[in-house]
Amino acid sequence: xxxxxxxxxxxxxxxxxQDFLNRxxxxxxxxxxxxxxxxxxxxxxxxxxxxxxxDLGLPGMSGIDGMxxxxxxxxxxxxVVFSVYNDPQxxxxxxxxxxxxxxxxxxxxxxxxxxxxxxxxxxxxxxxQIARKVIEFFAPRGKREVTSPLxxxxxxxxxxxxxxxxxxxxxxxxxxxIETVRFHIKSIYRKLHVHGKAEVISKSLRGEI
Amino acid sequence: xxxxxxxxxxxxxxxxxQDFLNRxxxxxxxxxxxxxxxxxxxxxxxxxxxxxxxDLGLPGMSGIDGMxxxxxxxxxxxxVVFSVYNDPQxxxxxxxxxxxxxxxxxxxxxxxxxxxxxxxxxxxxxxxQIARKVIEFFAPRGKREVTSPLxxxxxxxxxxxxxxxxxxxxxxxxxxxIETVRFHIKSIYRKLHVHGKAEVISKSLRGEI
DNA sequence: CGTTCAATCCCATAAACATGGGGGTGATTA
DNA sequence: TAATCACCCCCATGTTTATGGGATTGAACG
Numbered sequence: 412x413x414x415x416x417x418x419x420x421x422x423x424x425x426x427x428x429q430d431f432l433n434r435x436x437x438x439x440x441x442x443x444x445x446x447x448x449x450x451x452x453x454x455x456x457x458x459x460x461x462x463x464x465x466d467l468g469l470p471g472m473s474g475i476d477g478m479x480x481x482x483x484x485x486x487x488x489x490x491v492v493f494s495v496y497n498d499p500q501x502x503x504x505x506x507x508x509x510x511x512x513x514x515x516x517x518x519x520x521x522x523x524x525x526x527x528x529x530x531x532x533x534x535x536x537x538x539x540q541i542a543r544k545v546i547e548f549f550a551p552r553g554k555r556e557v558t559s560p561l562x563x564x565x566x567x568x569x570x571x572x573x574x575x576x577x578x579x580x581x582x583x584x585x586x587x588x589i590e591t592v593r594f595h596i597k598s599i600y601r602k603l604h605v606h607g608k609a610e611v612i613s614k615s616l617r618g619e620i
Numbered sequence: 621x622x623x624x625x626x627x628x629x630x631x632x633x634x635x636x637x638q639d640f641l642n643r644x645x646x647x648x649x650x651x652x653x654x655x656x657x658x659x660x661x662x663x664x665x666x667x668x669x670x671x672x673x674x675d676l677g678l679p680g681m682s683g684i685d686g687m688x689x690x691x692x693x694x695x696x697x698x699x700v701v702f703s704v705y706n707d708p709q710x711x712x713x714x715x716x717x718x719x720x721x722x723x724x725x726x727x728x729x730x731x732x733x734x735x736x737x738x739x740x741x742x743x744x745x746x747x748x749q750i751a752r753k754v755i756e757f758f759a760p761r762g763k764r765e766v767t768s769p770l771x772x773x774x775x776x777x778x779x780x781x782x783x784x785x786x787x788x789x790x791x792x793x794x795x796x797x798i799e800t801v802r803f804h805i806k807s808i809y810r811k812l813h814v815h816g817k818a819e820v821i822s823k824s825l826r827g828e829i
Numbered sequence: 830c831g832t833t834c835a836a837t838c839c840c841a842t843a844a845a846c847a848t849g850g851g852g853g854t855g856a857t858t859a
Numbered sequence: 860t861a862a863t864c865a866c867c868c869c870c871a872t873g874t875t876t877a878t879g880g881g882a883t884t885g886a887a888c889g
Contacts, residue, residue, distance in 0.1 A: 507759050509759050511756075512755075533752055534748025535755045537746075540743065546720050550717070564865070573818070574822070587866090587868090588868055593848095594866085598865095600847080607846085607875095773836065797838055798838095803836080803838080804837095805876085816876080817877095832889085833889105837882100838881105838882080839880105842877100844877070846873100848871100848874100849873105850871085853866100853868075854867070855864100856863100859863095
């Protein structure tokens with residue numbers, strides 16, 4: 412038996428999913444809330460759902476913030492987002508907040524059922540569009556090394572900066588003079604239009620070099 | 621009609637998938653290679669597959685390196701990994717190399733067909749285990765704020781450092797004295813066991829704060 | 830009520846950094 | 860051959876950091 416909860420402010424949608432799941436063999440959907448506040452008020456550690464279907468656009472506390480709280484208090488609950496939003500920021504924020512699945516609201520009822528089953532079996536249900544956006548997070552379309560104006564030596568020095576080394580230590584590592592390190596760093600600042608190693612490190616770690 | 625290619629060194633597996641797809645309505649699988657080298661040698665820009673099913677463990681050049689080259693030369697081809705490996709590193713490397721899907725080798729033939737269709741329709745097919753590991757990349761189980769020894773003010777100052785601001789500018793942004801900024805930074809260095817803002821920025825951007 | 834702790838400020842000194850200038854070499858290329 | 864360009868080195872000057880010492884305030888906790 413899989414125990415499911417749902418947080419959704421639209422009564423029609425919420426009841427529709429709840430009723431559907433309760434008609435399915437092996438499902439029990441007795442946790443139904445229209446806001447995070449209501450859930451936090453009524454949820455009891457003695458009887459927890461395994462899976463929570465979460466809307467994002469809720470009155471009061473947002474679904475994102477709600478998921479953070481829920482995960483903090485009940486980390487064993489699997490959260491799956493159920494939202495109309497498909498922009499990368501919302502997706503990213505949701506996953507960081509602890510969601511392990513993300514379904515768009517156009518998902519048919521029987522696929523919601525499959526998604527819940529997938530979730531308790533260790534999978535991560537995602538609508539195809541969502542999956543694609545998640546993947547694109549790793550390999551953004553904009554190429555990087557093509558646009559990097561830095562020479563190979565300069566890139567070695569950037570590595571040293573990222574590692575938190577002083578000019579002296581970078582010089583030692585590369586077996587060159589500290590004056591040469593200085594020279595290269597001047598070039599790096601000019602080429603990247605920055606004015607300090609802090610910005611170089613930030614750019615580098617963000618993949619902008 | 622969907623045009624599919626496959627790179628797989630196991631003749632049995634490769635031919636089995638190829639034959640299966642060629643029996644499907646609307647599929648054409650005429651690009652069949654047992655190594656990256658062979659593919660690079662024979663692939664012609666005039667007749668490209670839309671989707672390439674890629675093994676990772678290949679003789680000669682690895683699937684990961686191969687995908688980088690292929691994406692560089694033919695960015696319009698969608699790559700889907702087909703591998704026994706399910707460790708996070710391989711998954712991560714594959715996605716960074718340009719894969720837009722990742723199937724485990726136990727995937728049945730008809731699901732491979734569905735995956736290819738999903739891919740050309742803008743989705744990202746992933747085996748459930750893989751999807752879960754990708755998701756976990758965003759919200760690693762090891763909590764961060766629990767382990768962060770920094771106070772809220774100190775964290776604000778870290779943000780300033782990451783933004784590349786000088787002590788003076790951080791002081792202005794937070795409306796405090798530069799001396800206070802200094803004080804907090806001393807505490808930060810002590811708590812994080814570092815000796816310079818470069819290391820703080822690195823740690824922060826790696827999510828270690 | 831005293832202790833602890835985050836947060837706010839001040840001072841002083843040495844080290845590291847930013848920025849400007851000035852030289853060179855060797856390889857590539859127009 | 861002259862021009863670029865990556866790479867190497869040196870100097871001088873002023874700014875910013877790192878690190879040590881202080882002090883005060885208010886909120887929180889037992």
